[in-house]
Amino acid sequence: MTEPLFRDDAYLKEAEAIVEAVDDRGIVLDRTIFYPQGGGQPGDRGELLLEDGSRLAILNTTYGADRKTILHGVAEGSALPQLGARVLGRIDWDLRLKRMRAHTALHLLTAVLPYPVTGGAVGDGEGRLDFDSGEAALDKTEIAERLNALIGKNAVVRTRWISDDELAANPGLVKTMSVKPPTGTGRVRLVEIEGIDLQPCGGTHVLNTKEIGEAAVTGVEKKGRINRRVRIALSRSAA
Numbered sequence: 001m002t003e004p005l006f007r008d009d010a011y012l013k014e015a016e017a018i019v020e021a022v023d024d025r026g027i028v029l030d031r032t033i034f035y036p037q038g039g040g041q042p043g044d045r046g047e048l049l050l051e052d053g054s055r056l057a058i059l060n061t062t063y064g065a066d067r068k069t070i071l072h073g074v075a076e077g078s079a080l081p082q083l084g085a086r087v088l089g090r091i092d093w094d095l096r097l098k099r100m101r102a103h104t105a106l107h108l109l110t111a112v113l114p115y116p117v118t119g120g121a122v123g124d125g126e127g128r129l130d131f132d133s134g135e136a137a138l139d140k141t142e143i144a145e146r147l148n149a150l151i152g153k154n155a156v157v158r159t160r161w162i163s164d165d166e167l168a169a170n171p172g173l174v175k176t177m178s179v180k181p182p183t184g185t186g187r188v189r190l191v192e193i194e195g196i197d198l199q200p201c202g203g204t205h206v207l208n209t210k211e212i213g214e215a216a217v218t219g220v221e222k223k224g225r226i227n228r229r230v231r232i233a234l235s236r237s238a239a
């Protein structure tokens with residue numbers, strides 16, 4: 001399996017690793033800072049610096065079929081490293097930070113709109129969530145005001161782990177019905193935005209809501225009778 005370094009520290013921009021496997025689906029490293037596509041967040045891009053000084057572009061990062069191995073995807077025809085080679089991985093940090101800010105803003109959006117979440121996606125400085133909001137009227141201006149008020153609380157974001165049993169005893173923690181938190185490994189990662197939100201999540205987040213910057217609500221669309229899709233965009237760079 002690949003040690004997911006981004007899980008304990010989402011701010012790592014580069015890290016050394018050893019090549020453990022190479023095939024046409026991608027390169028497997030013993031550890032990585034590249035976030036694999038999942039939970040509505042896209043896979044990281046970046047590059048691997050090889051010992052001979054050459055650079056190998058990583059176009060996407062995905063999980064292997066076992067969900068424990070992480071595959072670093074390269075362009076067809078790339079010169080691939082040898083097994084056992086030492087590489088320096090470097091993510092596209094500008095892109096990742098935009099996604100971390102958007103992802104954290106979407107957690108806050110679930111606090112503004114406390115309805116079951118049926119889908120969502122994290123983009124590059126923007127994102128969306130689908131809510132099973134019933135007949136409730138959702139007002140763009142009001143949502144934006146409340147979202148920015150939460151961002152302005154400068155709340156600390158932290159992670160901790162609980163057991164599968166603790167999660168089973170607290171089903172209210174799961175807001176996202178379409179993406180069940182991964183259980184079966186015995187523990188689940190919780191992301192807490194102090195005083196605002198607590199939910200299981202495996203994604204990457206900023207450490208304080210002040211890093212999100214200002215958010216705009218760019219759309220509220222009907223997606224079926226009781227579903228509403230709310231889109232947000234971050235309108236200035238992080239603090």
Ligand SMILES: [Zn+2]
Binds near residue numbers: 103107202203204205
């Ligand atoms: Zn998250």
